[in-house]
Amino acid sequence: MREKRRWRKTDIAAEFSHPLPWRKIEAEGLDCDYALLFSKDEADRLFKQLEEEVEYFTEEKAQVRVFGKLHSIPRKQATYGEPGLMYSFSGVQHLARPWTPTLDYIRDAVTEATGRTFNFVLVNRYKDGHDHIGEHRDDEKELDPGCPIASVSLGAARDFVFRHREARGPGPRRHIDPVKLELAHGSLLLMNQPTNTHWYHSLPARKRILSPRVNLTFRRIVSQGQKEQRPSQ
Ligand SMILES: O=C(O)CCC(=O)C(=O)O
Numbered sequence: 001m002r003e004k005r006r007w008r009k010t011d012i013a014a015e016f017s018h019p020l021p022w023r024k025i026e027a028e029g030l031d032c033d034y035a036l037l038f039s040k041d042e043a044d045r046l047f048k049q050l051e052e053e054v055e056y057f058t059e060e061k062a063q064v065r066v067f068g069k070l071h072s073i074p075r076k077q078a079t080y081g082e083p084g085l086m087y088s089f090s091g092v093q094h095l096a097r098p099w100t101p102t103l104d105y106i107r108d109a110v111t112e113a114t115g116r117t118f119n120f121v122l123v124n125r126y127k128d129g130h131d132h133i134g135e136h137r138d139d140e141k142e143l144d145p146g147c148p149i150a151s152v153s154l155g156a157a158r159d160f161v162f163r164h165r166e167a168r169g170p171g172p173r174r175h176i177d178p179v180k181l182e183l184a185h186g187s188l189l190l191m192n193q194p195t196n197t198h199w200y201h202s203l204p205a206r207k208r209i210l211s212p213r214v215n216l217t218f219r220r221i222v223s224q225g226q227k228e229q230r231p232s233q
Protein backbone atom coordinates (compact mmCIF):
# COMPACT_ATOMS: atom_id res chain seq x y z
CA MET A 1 0.00 0.00 0.00
CA ARG A 2 1.23 3.46 -0.83
CA GLU A 3 2.45 5.43 2.15
CA LYS A 4 0.21 8.31 3.03
CA ARG A 5 1.91 11.56 2.11
CA ARG A 6 2.63 13.94 4.95
CA TRP A 7 2.65 17.63 4.21
CA ARG A 8 5.74 19.39 5.35
CA LYS A 9 6.31 23.12 5.55
CA THR A 10 8.47 23.09 2.42
CA ASP A 11 5.71 21.36 0.41
CA ILE A 12 3.26 24.02 1.48
CA ALA A 13 5.69 26.77 0.52
CA ALA A 14 6.20 25.14 -2.89
CA GLU A 15 2.46 24.72 -3.36
CA PHE A 16 1.67 28.36 -2.77
CA SER A 17 4.65 30.15 -4.22
CA HIS A 18 4.11 31.18 -7.81
CA PRO A 19 7.42 32.42 -9.21
CA LEU A 20 6.75 35.79 -10.80
CA PRO A 21 8.21 37.00 -14.07
CA TRP A 22 10.49 39.68 -12.61
CA ARG A 23 11.91 42.55 -14.60
CA LYS A 24 15.39 43.65 -13.46
CA ILE A 25 16.01 47.39 -13.48
CA GLU A 26 19.66 48.36 -13.15
CA ALA A 27 21.85 51.42 -13.45
CA GLU A 28 25.01 52.58 -11.69
CA GLY A 29 24.25 52.02 -7.97
CA LEU A 30 20.59 51.20 -8.73
CA ASP A 31 19.15 47.72 -8.36
CA CYS A 32 15.38 47.13 -8.55
CA ASP A 33 13.05 44.27 -9.40
CA TYR A 34 9.57 44.82 -10.80
CA ALA A 35 6.69 42.38 -11.22
CA LEU A 36 2.91 42.19 -11.36
CA LEU A 37 2.03 40.63 -8.02
CA PHE A 38 -1.78 40.67 -8.27
CA SER A 39 -4.21 40.04 -11.13
CA LYS A 40 -6.56 42.89 -12.07
CA ASP A 41 -9.50 41.32 -10.18
CA GLU A 42 -7.49 40.75 -7.04
CA ALA A 43 -5.92 44.20 -7.19
CA ASP A 44 -9.43 45.74 -7.58
CA ARG A 45 -10.63 43.84 -4.51
CA LEU A 46 -7.58 44.79 -2.41
CA PHE A 47 -7.85 48.46 -3.41
CA LYS A 48 -11.51 48.53 -2.36
CA GLN A 49 -10.76 46.84 0.96
CA LEU A 50 -7.93 49.25 1.73
CA GLU A 51 -10.21 52.19 0.98
CA GLU A 52 -12.47 50.89 3.77
CA GLU A 53 -9.81 49.79 6.25
CA VAL A 54 -6.97 52.30 6.24
CA GLU A 55 -7.23 55.20 8.67
CA TYR A 56 -5.10 58.08 7.44
CA PHE A 57 -3.47 60.68 9.67
CA THR A 58 -5.55 63.70 10.42
CA GLU A 59 -4.45 67.26 9.66
CA GLU A 60 -1.84 67.92 12.32
CA LYS A 61 -0.07 64.58 11.77
CA ALA A 62 -0.24 64.91 7.97
CA GLN A 63 2.52 67.48 7.92
CA VAL A 64 6.23 67.54 7.24
CA ARG A 65 8.86 69.64 8.98
CA VAL A 66 11.13 71.52 6.57
CA PHE A 67 13.80 73.69 8.24
CA GLY A 68 11.73 73.58 11.44
CA LYS A 69 8.49 74.72 9.77
CA LEU A 70 5.44 72.47 9.37
CA HIS A 71 3.86 72.09 5.92
CA SER A 72 0.82 70.10 4.73
CA ILE A 73 1.67 67.22 2.46
CA PRO A 74 0.09 66.71 -0.99
CA ARG A 75 -1.25 63.21 -0.19
CA LYS A 76 -2.54 61.22 2.79
CA GLN A 77 -0.43 58.87 4.89
CA ALA A 78 -0.79 56.12 7.47
CA THR A 79 1.60 53.71 9.18
CA TYR A 80 0.93 50.12 10.26
CA GLY A 81 3.12 47.34 11.65
CA GLU A 82 4.25 45.38 14.67
CA PRO A 83 3.01 46.82 17.98
CA GLY A 84 5.07 49.67 19.39
CA LEU A 85 7.14 50.37 16.26
CA MET A 86 8.00 54.03 15.79
CA TYR A 87 9.29 55.47 12.57
CA SER A 88 10.43 59.02 11.96
CA PHE A 89 10.30 60.52 8.51
CA SER A 90 10.23 64.12 7.36
CA GLY A 91 10.96 65.19 10.92
CA VAL A 92 7.76 63.68 12.39
CA GLN A 93 7.52 60.52 14.53
CA HIS A 94 4.84 58.00 13.60
CA LEU A 95 3.59 55.10 15.71
CA ALA A 96 2.50 52.01 13.77
CA ARG A 97 -1.13 50.92 14.11
CA PRO A 98 -1.68 47.13 14.26
CA TRP A 99 -1.86 45.39 10.83
CA THR A 100 -5.34 45.27 9.25
CA PRO A 101 -6.49 41.99 7.60
CA THR A 102 -5.83 43.33 4.08
CA LEU A 103 -2.39 44.74 4.95
CA ASP A 104 -1.60 41.38 6.57
CA TYR A 105 -2.64 39.58 3.39
CA ILE A 106 -0.62 41.84 1.08
CA ARG A 107 2.46 41.67 3.35
CA ASP A 108 2.30 37.87 3.28
CA ALA A 109 1.97 37.88 -0.53
CA VAL A 110 5.08 40.08 -0.76
CA THR A 111 6.97 37.77 1.61
CA GLU A 112 5.95 34.75 -0.42
CA ALA A 113 7.15 36.38 -3.64
CA THR A 114 10.44 37.68 -2.23
CA GLY A 115 11.41 35.50 0.73
CA ARG A 116 11.75 38.73 2.80
CA THR A 117 9.90 39.64 5.97
CA PHE A 118 8.67 43.12 6.88
CA ASN A 119 7.53 44.62 10.16
CA PHE A 120 6.21 48.00 8.99
CA VAL A 121 4.31 49.61 6.14
CA LEU A 122 3.92 53.24 5.13
CA VAL A 123 0.69 53.86 3.20
CA ASN A 124 0.47 56.82 0.82
CA ARG A 125 -2.85 57.76 -0.79
CA TYR A 126 -2.86 60.06 -3.83
CA LYS A 127 -6.45 61.21 -4.40
CA ASP A 128 -5.67 62.13 -8.05
CA GLY A 129 -2.80 63.28 -10.25
CA HIS A 130 -2.40 66.52 -8.29
CA ASP A 131 -1.19 64.55 -5.27
CA HIS A 132 2.47 63.58 -5.46
CA ILE A 133 5.67 62.92 -3.50
CA GLY A 134 8.81 64.99 -4.03
CA GLU A 135 12.35 63.68 -4.58
CA HIS A 136 13.72 61.89 -1.55
CA ARG A 137 15.66 58.83 -0.47
CA ASP A 138 14.34 56.23 1.96
CA ASP A 139 17.52 56.20 3.98
CA GLU A 140 16.22 56.66 7.54
CA LYS A 141 18.53 55.29 10.19
CA GLU A 142 15.83 52.96 11.57
CA LEU A 143 15.71 50.91 8.34
CA ASP A 144 17.48 47.57 8.13
CA PRO A 145 20.06 48.28 5.40
CA GLY A 146 20.08 44.62 4.32
CA CYS A 147 16.36 44.51 3.55
CA PRO A 148 14.88 45.92 0.33
CA ILE A 149 11.89 48.28 0.42
CA ALA A 150 8.92 46.58 -1.21
CA SER A 151 6.48 48.96 -2.88
CA VAL A 152 3.01 47.72 -3.83
CA SER A 153 0.84 49.96 -6.03
CA LEU A 154 -2.94 49.81 -6.36
CA GLY A 155 -5.27 52.08 -8.31
CA ALA A 156 -4.25 54.62 -10.97
CA ALA A 157 -0.97 53.81 -12.75
CA ARG A 158 1.57 56.57 -12.07
CA ASP A 159 5.04 57.51 -13.29
CA PHE A 160 7.89 56.98 -10.84
CA VAL A 161 11.26 58.65 -11.38
CA PHE A 162 14.71 57.83 -9.99
CA ARG A 163 17.41 60.49 -10.17
CA HIS A 164 21.07 59.91 -9.27
CA ARG A 165 22.24 62.09 -6.39
CA GLU A 166 25.10 63.51 -8.47
CA ALA A 167 22.84 64.36 -11.41
CA ARG A 168 20.26 66.50 -9.57
CA GLY A 169 19.57 70.20 -9.46
CA PRO A 170 21.10 73.05 -11.46
CA GLY A 171 24.68 72.39 -12.61
CA PRO A 172 24.80 68.70 -11.73
CA ARG A 173 28.24 67.15 -11.12
CA ARG A 174 27.58 64.35 -13.60
CA HIS A 175 25.21 63.53 -16.41
CA ILE A 176 23.35 60.34 -15.58
CA ASP A 177 19.97 59.69 -17.17
CA PRO A 178 17.03 59.40 -14.80
CA VAL A 179 15.34 56.00 -14.62
CA LYS A 180 11.59 56.23 -15.26
CA LEU A 181 8.98 53.54 -14.67
CA GLU A 182 5.23 53.29 -14.68
CA LEU A 183 3.94 51.58 -11.55
CA ALA A 184 0.88 49.57 -12.58
CA HIS A 185 -2.21 48.50 -10.62
CA GLY A 186 -1.21 45.37 -8.66
CA SER A 187 2.54 45.83 -9.17
CA LEU A 188 5.46 45.25 -6.82
CA LEU A 189 8.71 47.20 -7.03
CA LEU A 190 11.64 46.05 -4.92
CA MET A 191 14.26 48.69 -4.18
CA ASN A 192 17.38 46.73 -3.30
CA GLN A 193 20.57 48.00 -1.75
CA PRO A 194 22.34 50.29 -2.56
CA THR A 195 19.59 52.07 -4.57
CA ASN A 196 18.52 54.34 -1.72
CA THR A 197 22.07 55.49 -1.07
CA HIS A 198 22.75 56.78 -4.58
CA TRP A 199 19.35 57.53 -6.08
CA TYR A 200 16.47 59.83 -5.12
CA HIS A 201 12.94 58.91 -6.18
CA SER A 202 9.70 60.80 -6.71
CA LEU A 203 6.12 60.39 -7.90
CA PRO A 204 5.57 63.56 -9.94
CA ALA A 205 2.17 65.24 -10.32
CA ARG A 206 0.23 64.15 -13.43
CA LYS A 207 -2.67 66.57 -13.63
CA ARG A 208 -4.64 64.54 -16.19
CA ILE A 209 -5.01 61.59 -13.80
CA LEU A 210 -8.39 61.84 -12.08
CA SER A 211 -8.54 58.63 -10.07
CA PRO A 212 -6.86 57.65 -6.78
CA ARG A 213 -3.82 55.49 -6.12
CA VAL A 214 -2.70 53.78 -2.92
CA ASN A 215 0.94 52.83 -2.45
CA LEU A 216 2.28 50.58 0.30
CA THR A 217 5.99 50.57 1.10
CA PHE A 218 6.82 47.56 3.27
CA ARG A 219 9.95 48.07 5.30
CA ARG A 220 12.06 46.35 7.95
CA ILE A 221 12.78 48.53 10.94
CA VAL A 222 15.49 47.65 13.43
CA SER A 223 15.06 49.12 16.87
CA GLN A 224 17.81 51.35 18.19
CA GLY A 225 18.51 48.69 20.86
CA GLN A 226 18.93 45.95 18.25
CA LYS A 227 21.25 48.10 16.20
CA GLU A 228 23.56 48.86 19.08
CA GLN A 229 23.81 45.26 20.23
CA ARG A 230 27.27 43.80 19.79
CA PRO A 231 27.99 40.15 18.97
CA SER A 232 28.39 38.28 22.27
CA GLN A 233 32.02 37.26 21.75
O1 LIG B 1 3.93 56.25 -3.90
C1 LIG B 1 4.99 55.77 -4.26
O2 LIG B 1 5.11 55.02 -5.22
C2 LIG B 1 6.26 56.10 -3.51
C3 LIG B 1 6.12 56.36 -2.06
C4 LIG B 1 7.44 56.63 -1.44
O3 LIG B 1 8.41 56.90 -2.08
C5 LIG B 1 7.60 56.54 0.02
O4 LIG B 1 6.63 56.28 0.72
O5 LIG B 1 8.72 56.71 0.50
Ligand SMILES: [Fe+2]
Nearest residue numbers: 136137138201
Ligand atom coordinates in the same frame (compact mmCIF):
# COMPACT_ATOMS: atom_id res chain seq x y z
FE1 LIG C 1 10.20 56.72 -0.89
